[in-house]
Amino acid sequence: MAKYVYFFGGDKAEGGESLRNLVGGKGAGLADMVNLGIPVPPGFTITTEVCTYFYDNDTAYPDGLKEEVAASLRKVEEIMGMKFGDPKNPLLLSIRSGARASMPGMMDTVLNLGLNETTVKGLSVLTNNEWFAYDCYRRFVAMYGDVVLGLKPQTKEEHDPFEEIIDEKKKARGVTLDVEFTVEDLKDLVARFKDIIQSRLDVTFPEDPEEQLWGAIGAVFSSWNNDRAIAYRKLNGIPASWGTAVNVQSMVFGNIGMDSGTGVAFTRNPATGENVFYGEYLLNAQGEDVVAGIRTPLPINKMQKGNGSMPCLEEEMPERYAELLKIRQILEKNYRDMQDIEFTIQKGKLWMLQTRSGKRTAFAAFKAAVDMVKEGLITKEEALMRVDPEGLNQILRPIFDPKEKEKALKEDKLIAKGLNAGPGAATGKVVFNAEDAESWAAGGEQVILVRIDTSPEDIRGMNAAQGILTSRGGMTSHAALVARQMGKVCVAGCVALDIDYKEKTITVKDKKIKEGEYISLDGATGEVFVGQVKTLPSEVLRVLIDKTMKPEESTIYKDFELLMQWADEARKLGVRTNADQPGQAAVALAFGAEGIGLCRTEHMFFEGERIEAVREMIVSEDIEGREKALAKLLPIQKSDFVGLFKVMNGLPVTIRTLDPPLHEFLPRTEKEIHELADKMDISFEKISAKIASLHEANPMLGHRGCRLGIVFPEITEMQARAIFEAACEVKNGGIDVKPEIMIPLVGHVNELRLQKDVVDRVAGEVFGEYGATLDYKVGTMIEIPRAAITADEIAEVAEFFSFGTNDLTQTTFGMSRDDAGKFLGYYVANDILEYDPFQRLDEHGVGKLMQIGVELGRKQRPDLKVGICGEHGGEPNSVKFCHRVGLNYVSCSPYRVTVARLAAAQEAIKQGSNK
Numbered sequence: 083m084a085k086y087v088y089f090f091g092g093d094k095a096e097g098g099e100s101l102r103n104l105v106g107g108k109g110a111g112l113a114d115m116v117n118l119g120i121p122v123p124p125g126f127t128i129t130t131e132v133c134t135y136f137y138d139n140d141t142a143y144p145d146g147l148k149e150e151v152a153a154s155l156r157k158v159e160e161i162m163g164m165k166f167g168d169p170k171n172p173l174l175l176s177i178r179s180g181a182r183a184s185m186p187g188m189m190d191t192v193l194n195l196g197l198n199e200t201t202v203k204g205l206s207v208l209t210n211n212e213w214f215a216y217d218c219y220r221r222f223v224a225m226y227g228d229v230v231l232g233l234k235p236q237t238k239e240e241h242d243p244f245e246e247i248i249d250e251k252k253k254a255r256g257v258t259l260d261v262e263f264t265v266e267d268l269k270d271l272v273a274r275f276k277d278i279i280q281s282r283l284d285v286t287f288p289e290d291p292e293e294q295l296w297g298a299i300g301a302v303f304s305s306w307n308n309d310r311a312i313a314y315r316k317l318n319g320i321p322a323s324w325g326t327a328v329n330v331q332s333m334v335f336g337n338i339g340m341d342s343g344t345g346v347a348f349t350r351n352p353a354t355g356e357n358v359f360y361g362e363y364l365l366n367a368q369g370e371d372v373v374a375g376i377r378t379p380l381p382i383n384k385m386q387k388g389n390g391s392m393p394c395l396e397e398e399m400p401e402r403y404a405e406l407l408k409i410r411q412i413l414e415k416n417y418r419d420m421q422d423i424e425f426t427i428q429k430g431k432l433w434m435l436q437t438r439s440g441k442r443t444a445f446a447a448f449k450a451a452v453d454m455v456k457e458g459l460i461t462k463e464e465a466l467m468r469v470d471p472e473g474l475n476q477i478l479r480p481i482f483d484p485k486e487k488e489k490a491l492k493e494d495k496l497i498a499k500g501l502n503a504g505p506g507a508a509t510g511k512v513v514f515n516a517e518d519a520e521s522w523a524a525g526g527e528q529v530i531l532v533r534i535d536t537s538p539e540d541i542r543g544m545n546a547a548q549g550i551l552t553s554r555g556g557m558t559s560h561a562a563l564v565a566r567q568m569g570k571v572c573v574a575g576c577v578a579l580d581i582d583y584k585e586k587t588i589t590v591k592d593k594k595i596k597e598g599e600y601i602s603l604d605g606a607t608g609e610v611f612v613g614q615v616k617t618l619p620s621e622v623l624r625v626l627i628d629k630t631m632k633p634e635e636s637t638i639y640k641d642f643e644l645l646m647q648w649a650d651e652a653r654k655l656g657v658r659t660n661a662d663q664p665g666q667a668a669v670a671l672a673f674g675a676e677g678i679g680l681c682r683t684e685h686m687f688f689e690g691e692r693i694e695a696v697r698e699m700i701v702s703e704d705i706e707g708r709e710k711a712l713a714k715l716l717p718i719q720k721s722d723f724v725g726l727f728k729v730m731n732g733l734p735v736t737i738r739t740l741d742p743p744l745h746e747f748l749p750r751t752e753k754e755i756h757e758l759a760d761k762m763d764i765s766f767e768k769i770s771a772k773i774a775s776l777h778e779a780n781p782m783l784g785h786r787g788c789r790l791g792i793v794f795p796e797i798t799e800m801q802a803r804a805i806f807e808a809a810c811e812v813k814n815g816g817i818d819v820k821p822e823i824m825i826p827l828v829g830h831v832n833e834l835r836l837q838k839d840v841v842d843r844v845a846g847e848v849f850g851e852y853g854a855t856l857d858y859k860v861g862t863m864i865e866i867p868r869a870a871i872t873a874d875e876i877a878e879v880a881e882f883f884s885f886g887t888n889d890l891t892q893t894t895f896g897m898s899r900d901d902a903g904k905f906l907g908y909y910v911a912n913d914i915l916e917y918d919p920f921q922r923l924d925e926h927g928v929g930k931l932m933q934i935g936v937e938l939g940r941k942q943r944p945d946l947k948v949g950i951c952g953e954h955g956g957e958p959n960s961v962k963f964c965h966r967v968g969l970n971y972v973s974c975s976p977y978r979v980t981v982a983r984l985a986a987a988q989e990a991i992k993q994g995s996n997k
């Protein structure tokens with residue numbers, strides 16, 4: 083018989099990490115902790131298989147589930163010495179979601195379940211604490227009303243309806259905190275909550291604990307498909323088929339007096355990655371108070387509070403703090419990773435409620451991974467696997483220019499200070515809800531999303547914003563958590579701000595900031611400024627590129643360098659860059675590029691006066707005219723190559739011959755045409771006619787690539803001459819040069835043969851003139867399907883291949899990138915395509931052609947060097963694919979070189995192969 087329920091509690095648990103797919107992350111963590119001897123309230127996990135069944139069978143449950151649940155519940159009752167639904171000694175339960183991959187706050191939880199008009203009285207007598215019993219009750223009714231019965235805000239301006247009633251009550255009673263309510267206030271809240279549920283939803287709040295239990299279980303399963311969970315899954319690539327587990331667990335109470343409390347902590351700082359215990363807690367509170375960011379919590383230890391005057395757990399409950407420190411160590415050792423933990427203290431006893439691998443900024447992931455290698459906790463390979471290549475770019479993000487910040491301070495632009503919840507610098511216009519953030523951002527605006535407390539519903543808006551600012555909630559609020567994972571700048575718990583959603587204003591002291599005004603957030607310090615503050619490059623860039631900082635002055639840089647060194651040891655793929663200018667090439671070299679994989683010569687044609695010579699060449703009617711114009715271009719192009727070869731200092735430089743259709747170089751406006759006509763002493767009409775004659779219906783498939791060099795060999799000739807003259811000169815000057823001439827858009831071997839003949843002939847001529855020789859290669863781009871499937875024929879001539887996957891994607895799909903915007907977005911949104919093939923390589927189609935190309939090419943020429951130079955060369959998934967099909971190198975834009983190096987290392991480690 084199938085097993086649907088796994089028990090944990092006492093000193094033994096059935097589940098654990100090895101059963102994560104069945105019991106989910108939360109269930110696995112709870113079970114592991116029980117088996118590690120850490121105190122955990124007893125409970126049981128209903129598996130993800132039940133969730134799948136639930137969705138496949140119109141929300142029904144499999145046979146036998148009810149019995150298994152009842153049996154497990156009896157075990158919990160036994161351990162706790164209480165009974166579910168008992169009028170005198172009622173056991174209360176928490177019903178919690180928990181998928182395989184953690185999705186913080188995206189699904190639902192119900193606490194204090196089992197309370198009704200009878201059991202609440204029992205609880206109150208039992209604990210001799212009526213206030214506590216009714217505090218639990220009002221929490222339960224609100225949570226159940228929201229999660230299970232579905233009472234939500236009706237407009238985007240409305241706050242949570244239960245919270246609104248609480249706020250009203252506070253105003254009427256002249257108090258500011260929940261803990262200041264009297265028992266009568268709490269009873270009144272329960273009544274009002276039930277009323278609003280009755281009047282708005284037309285349902286009576288269920289009294290029967292059994293009905294409550296199954297209502298909550300069903301709601302948690304259903305929450306797998308709520309909007310925010312779906313949005314989160316999309317952003318994080320979690321399949322909808324996984325489903326969630328449900329954890330049913332005995333409640334423990336942090337709201338039973340000042341010797342009780344609840345908190346959340348990270349075993350290391352989740353924003354910076356530093357090896358310090360980092361957390362927050364509240365006394366006399368339940369977990370949601372900390373997590374949901376309703377009250378701003380207190381720092382866990384002395385170190386964290388700095389010179390603040392507030393209390394901290396280390397001082398208030400030194401023994402519990404010491405116990406937590408011990409658990410911190412046990413967990414880090416067990417999981418060999420930073421953990422995010424939840425705990426509750428009930429009358430001086432510590433209970434652990436959750437442990438999971440902590441969400442962290444890419445920055446912290448990088449820092450913690452490098453540290454853990456130094457601490458001997460993990461290997462270099464493990465460290466490399468833990469850093470998201472895409473996220474590595476966070477380290478390169480700008481920060482505020484200290485001088486500009488000082489100026490802003492002097493000008494009194496600092497309006498408030500909150501918690502430094504997500505590092506980085508962000509500037510944008512203020513918006514007050516997620517919907518506006520999305521639509522403004524879609525309109526090209528940079529926005530800062532300002533919320534009292536963000537709820538998980540806001541994730542799409544958070545994703546669209548440059549930064550997030552909240553007036554409530556701490557470092558561990560969902561807002562902060564999700565922001566960090568997204569790599570967003572976040573300042574949380576900025577209590578000085580009075581935020582009004584309806585008026586769309588922030589009031590702080592005597593200042594008022596309206597929607598659409600600029601503010602700036604420093605996520606590293608928690609500072610909030612009005613207006614825009616200028617930024618400065620990150621430390622890594624200052625060391626590597628600007629050279630305004632010495633390597634030894636920056637710890638970040640040193641750790642970065644170390645990680646990249648490990649990556650280089652591990653990877654097999656070479657990493658080159660796409661660069662056309664010496665400056666770009668120098669940047670790429672600083673980032674670790676090992677050559678140029680694509681130099682687009684046409685970029686050199688646009689600058690300054692060159693374009694005139696180019697135009698003259700195009701407009702010329704005969705070969706003499708063209709050669710005259712090309713003669714003007716030759717020295718310019720040659721000097722470009724000299725610069726590039728010098729910077730590359732002996733590394734390979736792949737130069738592509740002219741690729742775009744000629745009309746791209748011609749003037750468009752009448753004024754420009756007149757100017758060109760005057761300059762060339764040709765009539766306006768004649769030039770206009772020339773432009774018209776060059777017009778193409780499908781320029782992407784038109785007269786471009788090698789087709790230009792074949793019809794006008796003098797163009798290729800000039801380019802080859804410029805390359806070889808430059809190479810000979812640089813070489814004679816004592817610098818090694820490795821040019822690789824690449825012919826674009828070849829579909830048939832004869833095309834390549836013709837162009838190679840021209841290149842080889844010119845090489846011979848130039849070598850004769852200079853009395854020098856050097857090694858060079860002539861190869862081709864593979865960017866037409868026909869080239870891929872006749873790669874063996876092409877490799878008879880080509881000495882190397884480079885996949886031009888931008889064009890290869892266009893020609894394989896038969897879609898033009900310029901026009902695809904009209905339908906590609908729809909395709910991706912509706913899962914017709916899993917992702918945009920122009921951003922991430924389409925492995926099944928385009929990738930298949932690459933595979934064929936590599937195989938056939940190497941069959942003909944076993945030592946054939948093969949690379950990729952499309953945009954995909956810097957996208958981690960595509961880089962990993964390139965490793966798998968056996969390419970020699972990827973080539974990407976300078977700022978993606980480090981991303982590619984790390985992605986290549988990860989795939990090499992994964993495939994278990996080392997250099």
Ligand code: ADP
Nearest residue numbers: 176178179187191331332333334369370373424
């Ligand atoms: P999430 O998926 O948002 O982390 P949880 O299931 O962890 O949701 O529940 C949210 C909060 O409810 C927890 O942080 C915890 O403080 C509180 N909580 C959950 N289970 C219990 C319990 N058994 N006793 C007391 N508090 C609980």
Ligand code: MG
Nearest residue numbers: 187373424436
């Ligand atoms: Mg939790």
Ligand code: MG
Nearest residue numbers: 826865886889
């Ligand atoms: Mg191309």
